[in-house]
Amino acid sequence: MSSETADMLIKEFMRYNDNFAHFTWIGGEPLIREDSFFQEIMDSSKKHNIKNLRVSHSIQTNGLYSPERFDTLKKMGFKIGISYDGTPDLQASHRVGGKNAEKIIENIYQTKRNAGIISVLTKKSVGREKEIYDFFKENTTFARVNLFAPTGKGLAHEKELIPSIEEAKSMLLNFYSLWREDNSPLELRPHREIVRSFFTGFPVNCEYSAVSCYKIFGSDSKGDIYTCSRSIHIPEMKLGHISEGLDKLVDSKPHQKILERYLYLKEKSNSPYFHISCGGCPVEAYSHTGDMMNLAFFSGEPRDALFREIEKDLKNDAKRKKLERKAGII
Ligand code: SF4
Numbered sequence: 001m002s003s004e005t006a007d008m009l010i011k012e013f014m015r016y017n018d019n020f021a022h023f024t025w026i027g028g029e030p031l032i033r034e035d036s037f038f039q040e041i042m043d044s045s046k047k048h049n050i051k052n053l054r055v056s057h058s059i060q061t062n063g064l065y066s067p068e069r070f071d072t073l074k075k076m077g078f079k080i081g082i083s084y085d086g087t088p089d090l091q092a093s094h095r096v097g098g099k100n101a102e103k104i105i106e107n108i109y110q111t112k113r114n115a116g117i118i119s120v121l122t123k124k125s126v127g128r129e130k131e132i133y134d135f136f137k138e139n140t141t142f143a144r145v146n147l148f149a150p151t152g153k154g155l156a157h158e159k160e161l162i163p164s165i166e167e168a169k170s171m172l173l174n175f176y177s178l179w180r181e182d183n184s185p186l187e188l189r190p191h192r193e194i195v196r197s198f199f200t201g202f203p204v205n206c207e208y209s210a211v212s213c214y215k216i217f218g219s220d221s222k223g224d225i226y227t228c229s230r231s232i233h234i235p236e237m238k239l240g241h242i243s244e245g246l247d248k249l250v251d252s253k254p255h256q257k258i259l260e261r262y263l264y265l266k267e268k269s270n271s272p273y274f275h276i277s278c279g280g281c282p283v284e285a286y287s288h289t290g291d292m293m294n295l296a297f298f299s300g301e302p303r304d305a306l307f308r309e310i311e312k313d314l315k316n317d318a319k320r321k322k323l324e325r326k327a328g329i330i
Contacts, residue, residue: 001033001221003040009219009242010044016246020054025078026229031065035072042076060118064100067110074114081116081144082108086132090124094148094161108139116142121171122161123148129174137186144189145175147298149284151230168302176306180313180323191306196327197276198310207296208303210262210278214255225249227258230283237283237292258282261293271300273307 013021025041038059045055059073063082070080084104085091091101108115117140119125119132136143147168150158163171179188190205197203206212206228218229223242231237239249249255265279279285280296280303288297313319324330 001219001223003037005219005221005223005242006037006041007044007048008223010041011048012242012246013217014045014048014051014053014055016250017053018051020056022055023057024060024229025057026060027062029062029064030059031061031069035069035076038073038076038078062100063104063107063115065107067107070107070111070115079116080111080114081118082111083118083120084108085119085122086125086135087128090122090128090132093124094120094122111139113140116140116144118144118146120146120148121163121168123163123167124161126163126167126171129171129178133175133178133182133188136188137182137184141185142187142189145171147171147302149281149287149297151233151283151287162297165298165301168298169305172302172306173309176309180319180326192327194276194306195310195323196329198314199324199327199329201275203276203278207281208277210258213278213282214258217249227255228283230281231286234283234286237286257292261285264293265295271304273304276307277303 010023013023023041023045025038041057045057049055056079057077058079058081060081060083063084073080082104084101085094088101088105091104092099108117117136119136121132125132132145147163148161150156150162175188176191179186179191190208193203193205194208197208203209204212206216213228216228217239218226218232219242220226220232224232225239225242225246226232226234227237227239237254239252239255242249261282262278266274269279271277277299280299282292282296284296284298285294286292288294310323313323
């Protein structure tokens with residue numbers, strides 16, 4: 001992405017917005033751009049923030065860049081998230097260029113727990129939950145686990161990597177119990193956010209909330225705007241170019257489909273948890289079935305099993321108190 005496109009995006013999103021803006025700089029690999037590009041982003045943010053919005057920026061990187069670079073970017077104000085699948089062998093078998101796993105670990109150690117870690121859970125991660133969780137605990141205070149749901153080029157590895165429904169369920173439950181029993185300050189997502197939604201009634205994670213999904217947009221490197229950064233290979237999910245202005249793109253026909261899908265799936269759903277699950281990610285549904293109006297692959301039983309377990313825990317006073325603390329309610 002050129003500095004001009006980044007500036008145009010920041011300017012327009014901040015003009016349109018009245019609340020807060022969060023920008024995630026994501027790849028490919030965003031750090032192929034030099035630090036001066038990221039300084040320009042921060043400068044644009046200041047320059048265009050005429051409404052005094054709350055603004056934050058994060059970068060999701062493959063972790064192959066030097067810890068000094070992470071320090072520089074953190075000083076500029078970026079949060080850093082490193083994609084790392086929890087153990088060297090999992091990293092090596094999941095990723096193109098996985099041979100660099102040792103280098104990434106070294107860089108994670110050097111960040112001294114100052115970077116978040118984002119891990120993808122595949123069929124190969126089943127039974128390795130404790131190992132992965134312990135790695136998080138030692139090396140970060142913020143981690144996210146995402147079930148492997150192939151979109152775009154990832155579809156080529158679907159058979160080999162996608163967990164079955166039962167495997168997905170056991171991983172979600174195992175991570176939940178590891179986090180629930182843990183007294184360290186580690187924030188594990190999406191589990192923390194899911195527990196929080198039981199107290200607030202309002203999920204914030206986009207894959208559990210059609211409203212959050214509707215409020216997120218993706219841009220490709222040319223400034224073409226899509227419903228999400230995960231849909232930039234799907235022509236039906238393109239909204240237009242940023243130069244047309246967000247007044248035209250927000251709530252346009254392809255954008256409205258996110259909320260239409262929610263209403264359609266809600267009508268058909270028998271799940272008592274649909275209001276905090278919402279049918280899952282529309283891009284995943286599209287990738288699996290060719291139609292975004294379907295449920296996402298993991299949106300049924302794996303999640304419902306987790307919701308049932310949380311609901312059961314909330315009936316126990318001691319566990320409820322602990323979950324309130326862990327979810328940041330009290
Ligand atoms: S399309 Fe999927 S990943 Fe993107 S914002 Fe919506 S739920 Fe999240």
